[in-house]
Amino acid sequence: MAYQALYRAWRPQRFSEIAGQRHITRTLVNAVDSGRIAHAYLFSGPRGTGKTTTAKVLAKAVNCAERDGAEPCNRCPNCTATNNGVSVDVLEIDAASNRGIDEIRELREQVRYRPASAPYKVFIVDEVHMLTGEAFNALLKTLEEPPQHVIFILATTEAHKVPLTILSRCQRFEFRRISNEEIIERLDEIIQSGSLSVDDGVPELITRVSEGSLRDALSVLDQASALGGDRITMDDLYAILGTVGQDTMETLARLLDANDAAGALRLLHEVENSKDLRLFAREFSDYLRGRLFATLDGRTNPKLDQDRVLRLLSLFAKAEQEMRFASRLSLPLELAIVRFVRGDDDLETRVADLEQRLAKLEERPGTAPPESVVGEVQVRISAPPPNVLQTTPAQETQPSGELPVASERDRRTVQEPVSAAQAVDFDAVCRRWPEVLASCKRQQYLKRTRLLALNGMTLVVSCADPFTLNVFERPENLAALDEALHRVLGVKWRIKCVRDNAPGEP
Numbered sequence: 143m144a145y146q147a148l149y150r151a152w153r154p155q156r157f158s159e160i161a162g163q164r165h166i167t168r169t170l171v172n173a174v175d176s177g178r179i180a181h182a183y184l185f186s187g188p189r190g191t192g193k194t195t196t197a198k199v200l201a202k203a204v205n206c207a208e209r210d211g212a213e214p215c216n217r218c219p220n221c222t223a224t225n226n227g228v229s230v231d232v233l234e235i236d237a238a239s240n241r242g243i244d245e246i247r248e249l250r251e252q253v254r255y256r257p258a259s260a261p262y263k264v265f266i267v268d269e270v271h272m273l274t275g276e277a278f279n280a281l282l283k284t285l286e287e288p289p290q291h292v293i294f295i296l297a298t299t300e301a302h303k304v305p306l307t308i309l310s311r312c313q314r315f316e317f318r319r320i321s322n323e324e325i326i327e328r329l330d331e332i333i334q335s336g337s338l339s340v341d342d343g344v345p346e347l348i349t350r351v352s353e354g355s356l357r358d359a360l361s362v363l364d365q366a367s368a369l370g371g372d373r374i375t376m377d378d379l380y381a382i383l384g385t386v387g388q389d390t391m392e393t394l395a396r397l398l399d400a401n402d403a404a405g406a407l408r409l410l411h412e413v414e415n416s417k418d419l420r421l422f423a424r425e426f427s428d429y430l431r432g433r434l435f436a437t438l439d440g441r442t443n444p445k446l447d448q449d450r451v452l453r454l455l456s457l458f459a460k461a462e463q464e465m466r467f468a469s470r471l472s473l474p475l476e477l478a479i480v481r482f483v484r485g486d487d488d489l490e491t492r493v494a495d496l497e498q499r500l501a502k503l504e505e506r507p508g509t510a511p512p513e514s515v516v517g518e519v520q521v522r523i524s525a526p527p528p529n530v531l532q533t534t535p536a537q538e539t540q541p542s543g544e545l546p547v548a549s550e551r552d553r554r555t556v557q558e559p560v561s562a563a564q565a566v567d568f569d570a571v572c573r574r575w576p577e578v579l580a581s582c583k584r585q586q587y588l589k590r591t592r593l594l595a596l597n598g599m600t601l602v603v604s605c606a607d608p609f610t611l612n613v614f615e616r617p618e619n620l621a622a623l624d625e626a627l628h629r630v631l632g633v634k635w636r637i638k639c640v641r642d643n644a645p646g647e648p
């Protein structure tokens with residue numbers, strides 16, 4: 143008898159055997175039990191999570207002659223024909239290789255014929271998102287008026303590529319990644335019944351690399367048993383997976399702990415020569431995670447302290463991502479190692495933090511053109527700022543004096559860029575306004591004005607009466623304030639005065 147791959151041999155034949163999708167099988171069992179079968183289903187979710195398997199069990203359940211509750215008997219002619227892939231009433235179509243309009247037309251022809259020996263004709267369309275637009279349109283026509291005897295089960299890993307018009311005609315089920323516990327349970331079951339013997343840790347490692355896909359897990363187990371015979375060792379598994387053992391990861395962690403960058407890089411290059419670096423990066427991140435959780439639990443007395451494990455973990459997680467786009471796979475890992483040993487990642491974090499704070503400072507003055515000042519003033523008048531002339535004490539020292547001085551022409555331009563050194567914000571102006579006043583030769587008139595806003599390079603003040611406004615706007619007074627601002631704050635700003643109560647232009 144020909145060898146049958148494990149995932150075929152162990153393909154669940156009943157709803158109760160389907161792993162990890164209880165939320166779906168329970169609903170389907172109820173539907174079959176109560177005879178409320180929909181005409182179109184959409185099964186979506188990651189690969190290897192049981193979509194096609196569930197579709198087949200459902201197809202058998204609706205056609206079984208000797209159903210046991212909602213479960214197919216797997217003995218009657220309809221069930222056995224479906225199990226053997228020879229049923230004329232259960233048709234599987236792979237949309238990845240039959241994606242055109244002609245194939246869907248052919249399918250529509252088939253839909254018209256009544257089932258040969260079963261109550262329903264079931265069409266299972268795998269990877270349905272691969273259909274062309276034309277083909278989807280043709281399929282939609284069938285879904286709009288399905289004959290009573292037809293059931294469509296569409297399966298896809300990428301539901302977002304399926305047109306809404308199709309989705310809205312289907313009863314939709316979202317398949318989940320299968321949990322590690324469920325995969326390990328299934329592997330143990332197969333190992334025990336298949337009289338295989340395995341090293342400790344084999345099911346766990348297979349589970350980790352298969353990322354929630356039971357099909358992938360079974361296929362690795364399959365390969366391992368083909369290589370190792372009745373006894374599967376961890377070394378067999380490392381060879382198949384192209385990954386390294388725990389001891390290599392412990393060595394790497396030890397080297398990093400000792401800040402031995404050269405040693406760590408040497409080890410990395412040894413791994414690179416014989417193993418899959420991507421998988422290695424993932425395994426090392428998993429190893430670090432395990433270590434981090436162990437320190438959180440207080441289960442271990444780690445050599446690497448928690449902060450260092452955290453740093454290392456974030457560096458390697460980042461490297462793992464960068465590897466997707468790297469032309470040389472080892473480079474992101476090399477950088478992670480060197481950065482960790484040099485402590486560069488701390489520096490990066492600090493620089494990023496500073497950049498963020500600087501960006502916030504730059505946002506405060508804004509870069510809006512002066513035309514918007516009036517609007518801004520109106521807003522601010524409804525919620526007046528504190529009268530800084532009387533309440534704010536002078537504090538702080540003189541600025542460093544390195545602030546740039548804009549020329550007269552610069553000041554007239556509408557949108558001056560706010561440079562980093564120019565980052566004196568409105569709060570700072572309010573705080574130091576008394577100093578500006580004290581420094582200003584003609585300060586009498588200023589006492590009847592209020593600070594309103596700093597709008598880009600324009601400082602806006604307001605006053606309540608037209609007389610003050612007139613005085614304020616005299617060139618010699620503007621120049622005096624200008625000088626005082628420059629002396630105290632080191633800035634060259636445009637100054638604008640508006641009427642407190644006048645909504646329009648002053």
Ligand SMILES: [Zn+2]
Pocket residue numbers: 205206207208209214215216217218219220221222
């Ligand atoms: Zn049956």
